[in-house]
Amino acid sequence: MHDRRARPRRAGAWSLWSVFAASKSTLAVSLVTGVIAGAASAGLLDLLTRGIAAGREQTTEVVVGFFLLCVVFLASSAASLLLLSRLAQDNLFHLRLGLARRILETPLHVAEAHGAHRLLAVLTEDANSIVAAQKLLPTLVIEGAKVVAVFVYLLWLSPLLCLFILLYVGVVLCARRPALTRAQGWLDSARRTENALFGALRSLVEGGKELRMNARRRRAFLDEELARAADDFRGHSIKAQTSFVLVERSSDTLFFLFLGLLLFLVPRFLAVAPETLTGFALGTMFLSGPLGMVGAWLPIIGKGVAAMRNIEAMGLAEPAVAAPVDRAALPPGAIELRGVTYRRRGPTDDSSYDLGPIDLRIEPGEILFVTGGNGGGKTTLALVLLGLFAPDMGEIRIGGRPVAAADREAYRQNFAAVFADAHVFEALLGYSDEPSRRRAEELLERLRLAEKVEVRDGRFSTVELSRGQRKRLALLAACLEDRPILVFDEWAAEQDPAFREMFYRRLLPELKASGKTIIAISHDDRYFSSADRVLRMSCGRIEREETPVVDETAGSPA
Numbered sequence: 001m002h003d004r005r006a007r008p009r010r011a012g013a014w015s016l017w018s019v020f021a022a023s024k025s026t027l028a029v030s031l032v033t034g035v036i037a038g039a040a041s042a043g044l045l046d047l048l049t050r051g052i053a054a055g056r057e058q059t060t061e062v063v064v065g066f067f068l069l070c071v072v073f074l075a076s077s078a079a080s081l082l083l084l085s086r087l088a089q090d091n092l093f094h095l096r097l098g099l100a101r102r103i104l105e106t107p108l109h110v111a112e113a114h115g116a117h118r119l120l121a122v123l124t125e126d127a128n129s130i131v132a133a134q135k136l137l138p139t140l141v142i143e144g145a146k147v148v149a150v151f152v153y154l155l156w157l158s159p160l161l162c163l164f165i166l167l168y169v170g171v172v173l174c175a176r177r178p179a180l181t182r183a184q185g186w187l188d189s190a191r192r193t194e195n196a197l198f199g200a201l202r203s204l205v206e207g208g209k210e211l212r213m214n215a216r217r218r219r220a221f222l223d224e225e226l227a228r229a230a231d232d233f234r235g236h237s238i239k240a241q242t243s244f245v246l247v248e249r250s251s252d253t254l255f256f257l258f259l260g261l262l263l264f265l266v267p268r269f270l271a272v273a274p275e276t277l278t279g280f281a282l283g284t285m286f287l288s289g290p291l292g293m294v295g296a297w298l299p300i301i302g303k304g305v306a307a308m309r310n311i312e313a314m315g316l317a318e319p320a321v322a323a324p325v326d327r328a329a330l331p332p333g334a335i336e337l338r339g340v341t342y343r344r345r346g347p348t349d350d351s352s353y354d355l356g357p358i359d360l361r362i363e364p365g366e367i368l369f370v371t372g373g374n375g376g377g378k379t380t381l382a383l384v385l386l387g388l389f390a391p392d393m394g395e396i397r398i399g400g401r402p403v404a405a406a407d408r409e410a411y412r413q414n415f416a417a418v419f420a421d422a423h424v425f426e427a428l429l430g431y432s433d434e435p436s437r438r439r440a441e442e443l444l445e446r447l448r449l450a451e452k453v454e455v456r457d458g459r460f461s462t463v464e465l466s467r468g469q470r471k472r473l474a475l476l477a478a479c480l481e482d483r484p485i486l487v488f489d490e491w492a493a494e495q496d497p498a499f500r501e502m503f504y505r506r507l508l509p510e511l512k513a514s515g516k517t518i519i520a521i522s523h524d525d526r527y528f529s530s531a532d533r534v535l536r537m538s539c540g541r542i543e544r545e546e547t548p549v550v551d552e553t554a555g556s557p558a
């Protein structure tokens, strides 16, 4: 049966408010000062009307009251807006960190399916759009307070005329609703096309060398790829803006029309005092201000809603309470994969890739090499082993205990990995203590990087290195983690022959001697004798398992 509770609520303007839950007191002060500003403006309207009616015979109270109200208006509206801008910056800060947390909590396969460009767009474009919209919401309340104050004043002047104006505003608001819904639709599709634009911009930056090298490719990229994505975005944005501008302009015009009706038509049918008419004319002018502003803000709020819908559609993980994770929560011991299968989904069903079923047991202290042709499934197997991809079927066990979904984070703490496309962080994140610094310096010497890189204030002095050197730095970071199991994905592929020799013949045996388990994806068959076991993979399965013959000519591992 379909569970209605499971259906997520579609993000709308109301969900933009949710962020203020954490800053209720600032919001409350900002709203109160805003409402005071609204009441002050209604008071000013009253004094202006009285002033006009009194002509030259102004009373001192009206004049003094008018200037005092000006001061109240200035102080309260400025306080309200200053608090709001502070709130907006706080929101942006929390939103960015919250989104970053959600992205990192989202399973790797979901993040991988979206692509780096979409995730970056969420952190920059969407975060800014949401905060820009949120910043306006309290201002809307403040402007709303002004509108209410002016209506109360008009009601006091003439209930009949006030009813008339209310009806008129109601009809105008209802009439523009379909156009606004259409405009929001265009904004949503503009946001979707923006993802393709971010993808093209990413290619522009990452493929800069390739594009500079070949004029034909560059022209095709700029004129077709990038231009098409930018043009799609432009087209949808123009349609949205056109709808908003038409709504806004027609609302303004309808206000003038209302003034015309009030001044030219009403006196023919109703006996209305000239001061009442003046009050209504001024009141209408006052109302057109806030209502006009709302018109100008609608596209910004619409963009914020589109950004929230985009984030919602991406299915990012909900923010979780960060519980401390410790690998001690699981027993140490052999890692076992029992009947594990995993489907790696591509953009189409045809491009999906099936790993497994895999049955495998890795003993503590073992050196296991995984080899096989390109696309054989080695990296996918490593990602499943690391607990980054959850098996579709079968189970993973550690020390005899099955790893449940809730254990996966603790399970991952058993591993340190150097991926084929390893990212090296400039900061020694989480490992900047004195023992780690000393160990890092030793390793820099050992990996022949000490002349290039230093550790200063918990950071590497540079990560701008050759690819091979950067991989050595990634190896250093993995060794610093001091985890029981190390996974290397084609680590030696970019190393010079001498260093490759040192990796296979000295470093791996040393790590084994210190009690580490090694899983190394490798095509270097020359060094297979350094492994205890070699798995050969093909088409997502373990094709063969070999125990290499020790190469006596290879030299001592010491």
Ligand SMILES: Nc1ncnc2c1ncn2[C@@H]1O[C@H](COP(=O)(O)OP(=O)(O)OP(=O)(O)O)[C@@H](O)[C@H]1O
Binding pocket: 112, 344, 345, 346, 351, 352, 353, 372, 373, 374, 375, 376, 377, 378, 379, 380, 381
């Ligand atoms: N980023 C990705 N997104 C979706 N599918 C992928 C991705 N990377 C790989 N695949 C799919 O998984 C299959 C296995 O790739 P995998 O990287 O596991 O192979 P491999 O044996 O490590 O290859 P290589 O030796 O080339 O590194 C690929 O043929 C492809 O269909």
